[in-house]
Amino acid sequence: MNVRPLWAGIDGIVFDAVGTLIQPEPSVASAxxxxxSRQGIELDRDEVRARFRVHFQSDGVDAGQGTFSTDEATERRRWRQIVAGVLPELPDPERAFEELxxxxxxPSSWRCFPDVAPALQVLRQEGVSLCVGSNFDGRLRGVVRGLPELAPWVDSLVISSEVGYRKPHPEFFRAACDHLGLPPGRVMCVGDDVENDVRGAMRAGLSGLLLDRETCRPSDLPHVANLAALVQSRLNGH
Ligand SMILES: [Mg+2]
Known part of the structure; x- marks a missing residue:
């Protein structure tokens, strides 16, 4: 797909983190x-994967604080609930939550996708302002600091629990644009989540680009299969 029109007037990019720049290794289901298993409960990994998908997606809203409001305490509470929901059989759910x-x-529980470091380097050389905008919590700083490919970007993180709003809330994208020092119309959000990274960004006045690494999702949205393709589209546009 030709994504060149996306670059018209674009001087900055907000990259999503999980699924876009980094992924857990071993998988979430394995962890x-x-x-x-450490509590003597043997579960099928596919079953755990399916449960996680359900619980991870069902709690984007904290009714007490309002839609998509968040902070560090909220994230910790949220993850405690997710762990308890995914692993209801455990005798000591609090221990599992703390361990997970x-x-x-x-950082050793994560790996950077191989196309990330080359892409960030070329885009920086191209003069594109870059930041990472994530619904991960404050732990992301330590993870990024510990991954050699991303460590230089540790001061370029915009994290929802610190902003006070999760993607796809427009306040999150406003904070990311403020971080870049650019108006929304000159910023593109690149990520693997249709709602959080693409449609939400578009509603906030940014451009949105879906990173579809699995290349299996039919989409009427602008999309690329990897970050090398994103870089190539930038180079072709000049
Ligand atoms: Mg993601």
């Missing part, structure tokens, strides 16, 4: 299954 919280705080 949860291992946490259950720490696990996903550790």
């Amino acid at each position: 949860y299954t291992a946490a259950a 919280w720490d696990h996903f705080s550790d």
Whole structure:
């Protein structure tokens, strides 16, 4: 797909983090299954994966604080609920929550996609202002600091629990644009989530580009299969 029109007037990019720049390794399902196993509960990994998908997607709203409001305490509470929902069989759910919280705080539990470092380097050389905008919580700072490919970007993080709003709330995108020092019309959000990264960004006045690494989702939205394709579209546009 030709994404060149996307670059018209674009001077900055907000990259989503999880699924776009980094991914858990081992998988989320493996980490949860291992946490259950440590308490003597053996679960099927596919079942755990399916449960996680349901619980992760069902709690974007904190009714007490309003739609998409968040902070560090809210995120911690949210993850405690997700762990309890995914692993209801455990005798000690709090122990599993603490173990998994720490696990996903550790940079060694994550890996950077191989196309990330080359893409960020070329885009920076091209003069594009870059930041990472994520619904992850404050743990992302430690994760980014510990991944060599991303460590230089640790001061370029816009994190929902620090902003006070999760994607796709427009306040989140306003904060990301403020971080870049650019108006929304000159910023593109690139990520793997249709609603959080693309449609939400568009509603806030940014451009949106779906990173579809699986290339299996039919989409009428602008999309690329990897970050090399994103870079190539920039280079072709000059
Ligand atoms: Mg993502």
